[in-house]
Amino acid sequence: MSKPMSRQRIWQIQRRAEGKCVTLSQPTTGTNHCDACAKRNGVRRRHAERNADWDAADWTQSTGDLAKQFNVTPAAVCYRRKKAGIQSAGRGRPRKTITP
16 A cells, blocks of 8 residues: 655656755756755765775875865765775774774
């Protein structure tokens, strides 16, 4: 048993089919959002994180410096460090080590 579709969802589907923003009904630039909505939602920053050349990164730099260099958030740099298996120098307390 499926739920009936809301008027709002029908409106969004119609705007997307017309190539307009699903929020403000303005013309889009390739995504589902207009420039104003994309900026507000951080779409460009997320695309910058995906398109950055992470192989060329100097991982000895601090997270803040790398974030400025690649124009992304520090959380994105931490995510890429973890994905690459590179441990940051970190200033927090050392992690607990389990000794047998």
